[in-house]
Amino acid sequence: MTPLLSTQTLSLQIGATQVCRELDLEIAPGQCWGILGPNGAGKTTLLHTLAGLHPGDAGRILYGDRRLPDIHPRELAKLRGVLFQNEPQSLPGTLFESVLAGRHPHLGRLGWETPLDLKLARQAIQATGLQGLEERSVHTLSGGERQRMEIAMLLAQAPGLGMLDEPSNHLDPDQQILMLRLLKDRFTQYRRALIMVLHDINLAMRFCDHLLLLKGNGQQLMGPAGEIATEENIQWLYQHPVSLLKTEGTACFYFL
């Protein structure tokens, strides 16, 4: 099965930080990847590089069997969608207009939304529990509502690969679970996949089947979550003592 996204010997450096070195990543349909690492390790930059928003230093990035630079930006926007962490909106419109903007890659030449686009935007708003707030101006929304709006935008965009930067930001604990469950549900069916940067190792344990650990000095570890998420590796990653607590069916890391 062709992977949705793969890299061949991808190297990336920002300033003095070697984010990754000769990374060979393969994201197959149905997988859910988590990127973990200490602050400043370059997780966001790597995500943006994989999304084609930031140039890599060496190596290749392929969507299916096509190289990233050969894909038209508009077509790329159907292959992958990004949930941003800090992308401020200026002169914002209403919540509905913002979610509808997610449909842009699917619009015709004139950029006019069809009834189907409007319907998909409404469905995305309902899926994220934001119904009733459609006409609210974006700058009056709370942090959590904003984050759910961003998720609704991504659902409306409906790309093949969801690339999430800190999807649980600003969300209450219950919403973190609901939104991640929603995203995982949408993005691991129909030959889609998900890759997300997370701070919370336990959310990663719960939702990701594969992990990529970035140390920030060019060292990296990746593989199935069960093999990667060991006490030893997590302690190495964060330089902090940690113990893995197991109860029936679930496991979670406790930072000492």
Add this chain to the structure above:
Amino acid sequence: MRHPLRRKLPLLALLLAVAFISLGISLMTGSVDIAPGELWSLLWQNHGSTHYRIIHELRLPRTLSGFAVGGVLALAGLLMQALLRNPLADPYILGVSGGAAVAVLGAMLLGLPFAWQAPMAFGGALASILLLFGLAHSGNWDTNRLLLTGVVLAAGWSALISFVLSLSPPVQLPGMLFWLMGDLSDALSPALPLGVLALGLLASLWLAPTLNLALLGPARAASLGVRIQRLHIFIYLLASLLTAAAVSIAGAIGFIGLISPHMLRLVAGNDHRILVPGSVLLGGSLLVLADTAARTLIAPMQLPVGVLTALLGVPLFLFLLNRGMPGRMP
């Protein structure tokens, strides 16, 4: 499901009506007042009367030029605001008109013929645009850097303007001051400004859906399939060329580019598919009305229209600011 923009169509119809009423008021008012009925027949039939000549040789060209210049200025302001993602942006703030003014005043000081003024203004504006581009464009578009460089550049032009003014012989000063304040009394060939307006409007309408995305931030716009670098350069050039054209026709008229998109955003939201045509209609109407007042307030003397747009613009802007802008700074 109805498209959300359908609800905004009555607003555009209203603005269209306002535009026609403004044009009518401007044509009817002046040294001789002409009744609506007479105006209608004068527009379509040549009676050979003085009134016919007043309308066709003086008021109609000036009114149409005024409308076109107002529309062009509003469009340029709207584009700059989308480019800089800052509701306070306006081509004038970036020093474009300052560059034009220095070139025109220099030409006046050197005694170059009147016909040189418009080309000089256009050249000065373009030079300022390129200078700003060269100074502020370092690899990527940092809107703060562009805005700050523009403000400093405008201050530099303003110093040069004072310098030229202080060197100029007193007989030339009134002409120079009128030009600096913006004046439509010499704008009697509306074909060029109307052509510029039509081109600018078409280009902006074509860009409108992409402009909406540009407001969502460069990375997000790029992730949704916009070639953001190319879009930025295109908006910048389009807005600058529109400003240069407006300045070369009517001098440095301020506030239309700032006020019109603002007033519209308060009622129409932030979709450029409405803002583009709406700003043109509103900017054109505002300048036509301001020019009518400039011609008639202290007749037979004429005020430079830029004085009126600033006098009206400042309180209006402060009012809008206090009312709570729809697009607050991030």
